[in-house]
Amino acid sequence: MFSPNAQRIAIIDLGSNTARLIVMSAIPGYAYHLDDEIREVVRLREGLNEQGLSAPAVARALVTLRLFKRFCDSSHVDVIIPTATSAVREARNGAAFMTQVAQEIGLNLRLLSGEEEAYYATLGALNELSLTNGYVLDVGGGSAQIAQVQDHRFYRAVSHPLGALALTEQFVRTDPIASQELAAVSRFIDDHLDATPWLNKKKINLQRRLVALGGAVRNLAKMDAVRQSYPLNTLHGYRLTAVALQENIRLLATLPLAERRRLPGLNSDRADIILPGALVLQAVMARLQVEELTVSINGLREGLFFEHFWRHLAYPVMANVRRFSVLNLARIYNYDKRHAAHVRFLAGRLFQQLRPLHNYGPAEQELLDAAALLHDLGAVISYQDHHKHSQTLIINSGLPGFTPRETLLIALLTRYHRKGRPVLEGCGGLLCTPEDEEMLLRLAAILRLAEFLERGRNATVDDVTAVWDDHTLRLTLIADEYPAVELWEARRYAVDLLESAFNRGVTLESTAPPDPWFMPVAP
């Protein structure tokens, strides 16, 4: 738990293939953090027929839910939100199963409709991705949901029986898949997608952005990420292209199971069922005419969590995902808000005034703002080298809403906020451009100056103004009292980088009269 004031909230998602428990710690509306996670392959849908869920599948589900409940009870969970989805929904004995779970285990499963599944998956995605208009595709074990997002809200959705496990059970008998089986799966997918008119508009909508989620999607992205030596520790926000997906499909359709199990990045307990999931993804991408999709690690479970977390809001989605994800990270690590906000203010003032020299706009300032709020995060690890630890923390946590490139650049800005010559290390040539290196240098120089202008951590420097000619950049610090500590440290540690970033000599003066007590003496 990041704070003794936080609640612990457990979400249980009994899916058709996998049962999952996540435990979030949260101060609703303020900050949240994943505390624990348990995943169990139950395959509840296995053997589902006209009589309903099979007896072994029910037995497996009961054992798993009992264990989840016991875990919640023993580990001090405040709220449990248990849900079931398509397998239970479709089964003739689904209601009886739910009664049994309530009576024997004490969990009142909430049975989600296909549209509710889509709604919560979309909530989960929207709270950690910047998606204004587009589509959210959730490929589960039993069904697949497609939701349309308009103006940052869930608009409508459809659920199809196109889950990876369901399609495998229905069509796949041969290993590797026979070409007639492959054709049959594809035809079945197409028939279902044809039935949803709003997926098949002829007019190309430029805002057709696709977000995809679910275990199959995460695993397909992981396979590609391993091939690319992707530098971030989370796949949230990963861009999976149609070309990369096609390569995955080729491997999955031609290799026998034993070899599929050894494919780098693929979970071995998913190797037997993932191919139909990939085909659903491919079919939806083709219909929406998109060349890539964005992976969301979040889905149904997180959507259910966010409904709880934002329950004081009329609509449980944070309007500015990126801003909140920066605040959330800062709050989890207990940032010094006053200091961080003043560094952000000073950095912003420098950025704005120096605009004719750098020509950057709001996108770059957003990176600078984020890095200013997060620059000291690493002090939680140790004061020594805390700039490096800030980078590590951001790379490991990720920054939902920001692209991988933006996340890396923010992490690099914190890395260079107090020393070192900025370089695009660990960035992967795939993500960052040579222009990014110059931007990193300039933004890091601004951030570093702002940090040292706030070295006393007490807002002694109220503001800063900049004027320049071709040779000299003159900075004036607005202050009520002589900012001795700040001038001393900024001149020593920040001016160099600024001179090199803007190719001019830099002078620093203060509006408060120089205090003779603090006149520097050469050592």
Place this chain on the structure above:
Amino acid sequence: MFSPNAQRIAIIDLGSNTARLIVMSAIPGYAYHLDDEIREVVRLREGLNEQGLSAPAVARALVTLRLFKRFCDSSHVDVIIPTATSAVREARNGAAFMTQVAQEIGLNLRLLSGEEEAYYATLGALNELSLTNGYVLDVGGGSAQIAQVQDHRFYRAVSHPLGALALTEQFVRTDPIASQELAAVSRFIDDHLDATPWLNKKKINLQRRLVALGGAVRNLAKMDAVRQSYPLNTLHGYRLTAVALQENIRLLATLPLAERRRLPGLNSDRADIILPGALVLQAVMARLQVEELTVSINGLREGLFFEHFWRHLAYPVMANVRRFSVLNLARIYNYDKRHAAHVRFLAGRLFQQLRPLHNYGPAEQELLDAAALLHDLGAVISYQDHHKHSQTLIINSGLPGFTPRETLLIALLTRYHRKGRPVLEGCGGLLCTPEDEEMLLRLAAILRLAEFLERGRNATVDDVTAVWDDHTLRLTLIADEYPAVELWEARRYAVDLLESAFNRGVTLESTAPPDPWFMPVAP
């Protein structure tokens, strides 16, 4: 600050070469953490003569102390402990300087005698190194102190005018040093050391362990650490051998200043004065007949801090440094004490009972205990991969009192507490032995089982007993209620490694009657 309840305590140390400010956050007697640090090369001793401190040196010191005071005032320091040492002590105008500092800056410098310098440096070292009997050598800019430690306490000390800066000013005129100058420095050092009878006993004392500290020592160790590609992030506890020191002396005595400044690991602002410091070190090692010394990063400043931190104790040194350094780290990162202590208990019980199978003793159990208390530390970074983050935190923070090898092994144990096959990665062939790899495997297997036996984080498993034959290791969990979560997770995630570590099949049963609700069903 690691806790809103912590005080911020600043220590100012106005040395002959360098002025330093450290800010510690601390809950006295409970936990402490370095918050901030400023270092300024003042060279107060430069130009010291019969009249006393030179006017430029005084001016530099006043500016620096004003800046330190301003920094403390603005950054919410609760306690300031300002001190001065040999340059002020020896100067005829030292008292006048102190009066000026008090009147103009409001800092009441405490002037430490040579013996007090040695006392506090020893306190600093003893609180973070396991030294029962031996010597502590502090080579400063103006003087060098040698203290004798008996039974974990400061016993006696002597101060000699053998500081690196003082010797350089007195003897070195040529670059690189001329052989007559080198001989004169060495003679001067020998003459002074000859005057201390207890350094020159003929009888070899087997407990003659030498700890050394000060800027020169840290820098000499850094030069060697860079050559060795030393894997830890802190030099505290580094073993510097007489052979490595001789190599440093060779380089420093033969290269001109411009090349010395470029020596890897050497601070360029120390390149001109460090050689005499190295010669003092060498001379003391020779007299004590030791082949290596242990570096302490701590010294005077930390000693002054610990006097404050332990002020409720009769003697301000923690009796068991290693145990406290583990607790301190755990407390700073806000560990779940109940869970961690129960994992340590279960791991200890397994370790004790399995002793005939592994033959390890108290030294290995101490590593296991430490890793058990620290295993979840990394969750502060993120739940995902928190075992890797625990390793990172320990490597970065270090564990005072443990040797580098022990620290690495504890970090590796936390790394493997929940998944993965233990390997001695990042260990450096220099530090760990092939036997360590087997020990790591066995201790990690024990720790992992203990962790999964406490998966519900509620001490459901009270205790564990072990019996075995050549083929099977039977473990019985003592519990009031059926430990369903723990059996389920331990069988899945912990048994494998235990079987491989002890080369036997492993069975897990519980004294509480099996609960049919929780009987596993194959997926």
